[in-house]
Amino acid sequence: MKELEFPFDSRYIMRHRRGIKKQLLADGSERIKVRIAVLGGSTTNDIVSAMELFLLDSGIEPAFWQSEYNRFYEDAVFGNESLESFRPDVIYIHTTSCNLKYIPDDPNETEDDIKQRLEMQTSILKQVWTSLAKNFGVPIIQNNFELPLYRHTGSYDRWGITGRSAFIDRMNLAVSEYARNCHGFYVNDINYLSAAVGLEKWHDPDSWFLYKYAMNIDVIPDLAYSTVCIIRSLYGKNKKAVALDLDNTLWGGVIGDDGQEGIEIGEETAEGESYSMLQNWLRTYKKYGILLTVCSKNDAENALLGLEHPSSILRPDDFASIKANWQPKSENIEASAAELGLLPESFIFVDDNPAECDIVSSQLPSVRTIEASSVKDTLYRLSRSSWFEVTDLSGDDLVRNEMYAANAKRQAMQKQFTNYTDYLLSLNMHAEIADFTPVFLPRITQLTNKSNQFNLTTRRYTSKEMEDISRSSDRIRLCGSLTDKFGDNGIVSVIIGRCEKETLHVELWLMSCRVLKRDMEYAMLDELVHQCIRRGISRIMGYYYKTEKNSMVAELYGDLGFTLLNKSENGSSVWNLDLDTYENKNKVIKVNEKEKIYE
Amino acid sequence: MNDQDIITRLNSVFRDVFDDDSLSVNENTTSADIEDWDSIEHINLISAVEDEFSMQFRMREVSGMKNVGEMIAIIKERGQ
Numbered sequence: 047m048k049e050l051e052f053p054f055d056s057r058y059i060m061r062h063r064r065g066i067k068k069q070l071l072a073d074g075s076e077r078i079k080v081r082i083a084v085l086g087g088s089t090t091n092d093i094v095s096a097m098e099l100f101l102l103d104s105g106i107e108p109a110f111w112q113s114e115y116n117r118f119y120e121d122a123v124f125g126n127e128s129l130e131s132f133r134p135d136v137i138y139i140h141t142t143s144c145n146l147k148y149i150p151d152d153p154n155e156t157e158d159d160i161k162q163r164l165e166m167q168t169s170i171l172k173q174v175w176t177s178l179a180k181n182f183g184v185p186i187i188q189n190n191f192e193l194p195l196y197r198h199t200g201s202y203d204r205w206g207i208t209g210r211s212a213f214i215d216r217m218n219l220a221v222s223e224y225a226r227n228c229h230g231f232y233v234n235d236i237n238y239l240s241a242a243v244g245l246e247k248w249h250d251p252d253s254w255f256l257y258k259y260a261m262n263i264d265v266i267p268d269l270a271y272s273t274v275c276i277i278r279s280l281y282g283k284n285k286k287a288v289a290l291d292l293d294n295t296l297w298g299g300v301i302g303d304d305g306q307e308g309i310e311i312g313e314e315t316a317e318g319e320s321y322s323m324l325q326n327w328l329r330t331y332k333k334y335g336i337l338l339t340v341c342s343k344n345d346a347e348n349a350l351l352g353l354e355h356p357s358s359i360l361r362p363d364d365f366a367s368i369k370a371n372w373q374p375k376s377e378n379i380e381a382s383a384a385e386l387g388l389l390p391e392s393f394i395f396v397d398d399n400p401a402e403c404d405i406v407s408s409q410l411p412s413v414r415t416i417e418a419s420s421v422k423d424t425l426y427r428l429s430r431s432s433w434f435e436v437t438d439l440s441g442d443d444l445v446r447n448e449m450y451a452a453n454a455k456r457q458a459m460q461k462q463f464t465n466y467t468d469y470l471l472s473l474n475m476h477a478e479i480a481d482f483t484p485v486f487l488p489r490i491t492q493l494t495n496k497s498n499q500f501n502l503t504t505r506r507y508t509s510k511e512m513e514d515i516s517r518s519s520d521r522i523r524l525c526g527s528l529t530d531k532f533g534d535n536g537i538v539s540v541i542i543g544r545c546e547k548e549t550l551h552v553e554l555w556l557m558s559c560r561v562l563k564r565d566m567e568y569a570m571l572d573e574l575v576h577q578c579i580r581r582g583i584s585r586i587m588g589y590y591y592k593t594e595k596n597s598m599v600a601e602l603y604g605d606l607g608f609t610l611l612n613k614s615e616n617g618s619s620v621w622n623l624d625l626d627t628y629e630n631k632n633k634v635i636k637v638n639e640k641e642k643i644y645e
Numbered sequence: 646m647n648d649q650d651i652i653t654r655l656n657s658v659f660r661d662v663f664d665d666d667s668l669s670v671n672e673n674t675t676s677a678d679i680e681d682w683d684s685i686e687h688i689n690l691i692s693a694v695e696d697e698f699s700m701q702f703r704m705r706e707v708s709g710m711k712n713v714g715e716m717i718a719i720i721k722e723r724g725q
Contacts, residue, residue: 057692057693060689060692061658061661061662061693061696062661064662064664065664092685252704256688256707257688259688263692
């Protein structure tokens with residue numbers, strides 16, 4: 047919803063929040079249900095209502111539990127029955143500098159005194175974190191600490207050992223260090239947020255005296271949005287690609303009119319320098335695994351001419367897909383998405399032309415658009431909308447661009463073969479398919495929570511649930527990774543089946559779209575059947591739960607030789623496979639052979 | 646700004662905040678008359694009224710306000 051996209055009008059949102067909520071709930075879209083416990087060191091009601099709107103807008107339907115006012119420590123450390131029975135999927139600890147009870151207030155204290163204060167303060171928080179982690183084992187989001195508005199001693203408050211600002215700096219380092227060393231613990235950077243908003247606007251002592259809000263009511267939507275960015279990242283709702291216009295977006299001028307020497311890019315002019323900064327910024331996104339694509343109304347050769355400008359930082363091969371033609375941009379985004387095995391909803395579209403942004407928004411409402419009226423505005427919106435919020439920077443994200451480059455090579459090679467099986471054989475594919483191991487659990491959970499298309503049941507699991515499943519004795523679990531002569535795709539497929547006497551119920555089966563049409567699903571089924579037979583299981587029941595996004599696998603079970611038992615009106619279906627006559631289906635992938643051959 | 650202007654604008658604030666287009670407030674309206682007007686929603690309401698009339702209530706006024714009539718009196722004095 048436009049009203050909830052960054053930059054939003056906080057006052058409008060809060061005034062109309064009931065109406066906005068009603069409208070969001072009425073759109074009939076499917077949402078992941080997430081239970082969020084908010085443990086507050088100050089009032090949290092309006093924070094929760096603003097979070098609810100941003101979450102609903104990101105495809106997440108939250109249920110909230112809130113601690114009583116300032117009971118975050120007691121609820122976490124001594125336990126709270128209502129919190130336990132709530133069974134949260136995510137815990138948000140909303141504390142602020144108001145909760146730093148050991149903050150210094152005496153200039154006569156020594157460095158040792160301050161160290162002691164730091165230790166006492168961090169130990170309170172660590173008790174909260176460790177007992178929540180132990181009792182719930184779910185992701186924890188913790189605010190760091192904002193600087194004060196009022197200072198007794200001016201700048202000395204920051205650099206003097208007994209200053210309050212100095213204490214807050216050290217607390218923030220401690221929180222960050224804890225987060226870096228603790229899986230499932232995430233920092234909500236309200237220190238940045240309060241600075242970006244402005245401390246004079248952020249702080250409002252009246253809101254504290256009247257309502258015990260730790261900040262001005264006007265900035266609550268900003269705080270809520272920042273928290274929601276972390277939650278939506280945890281649930282795989284981040285964007286994955288940026289589709290970029292070229293003329294007056296990546297460089298100044300129009301390449302078709304001005305020619306290569308006429309466009310502005312590089313250090314010679316102020317405008318050219320600004321576009322260089324933008325290109326540099328985008329190239330860094332690429333290093334974080336965000337895909338860049340071109341979506342431009344231009345002749346293809348002109349587009350390349352622009353990107354080959356001597357001062358252009360982004361080169362043609364920095365883009366995972368280049369669409370430079372005269373087709374509608376919405377169609378080009380869809381085409382790039384299909385090429386990359388993504389959904390259009392994974393895209394952000396950047397264009398200086400408001401009309402193009404409008405057309406894309408109206409044709410593809412799930413694509414977020416950014417009107418690039420100037421470089422500084424583009425950077426502001428790209429960065430502050432935080433659609434690339436990192437929660438788990440897995441190795442996979444970092445090499446994603448290489449994997450897509452390898453895919454392009456595979457496609458080129460496919461053209462040399464008339465027979466598809468010959469092509470598959472030529473890829474020299476090797477798969478490892480085995481039970482879950484602890485080291486792979488984060489990746490398995492991440493993949494499970496973000497796979498939409500090749501996903502039979504679209505079940506989502508928290509890290510804790512996945513850990514429970516990995517220890518469960520009545521489950522058969524498979525995770526499969528695939529390597530070929532062009533590179534390692536990492537873990538690309540997951541199956542979870544529940545054994546019930548001689549039947550296995552397939553609760554989850556998903557595969558990454560980047561290995562579609564490689565027969566990996568055959569290899570996975572072969573291994574599943576193999577393990578079933580070893581456990582004395584004689585039949586497999588498969589379930590297809592229809593969503594808006596998984597029509598690609600509606601007939602998968604039928605294609606694999608399962609018999610249809612039941613098809614309901616909503617398109618979901620139940621399938622059966624008897625194992626006594628099963629024959630292996632995979633003929634092209636070598637499975638579980640230790641040696642891997644790279645070319 | 647006369648009372649009627651203020652009531653018209655207040656009405657639109659109340660209708661937005663409580664998402665109820667049938668609401669109609671007058672000087673005698675109190676929180677008891679509007680089902681969702683509790684202490685939590687009061688905060689949001691006050692902030693929306695402040696925004697509408699580009700003014701700020703004093704702390705004493707926020708906690709002491711008994712009915713919409715008192716709100717109107719303050720707005721008349723300081724609102725825009």
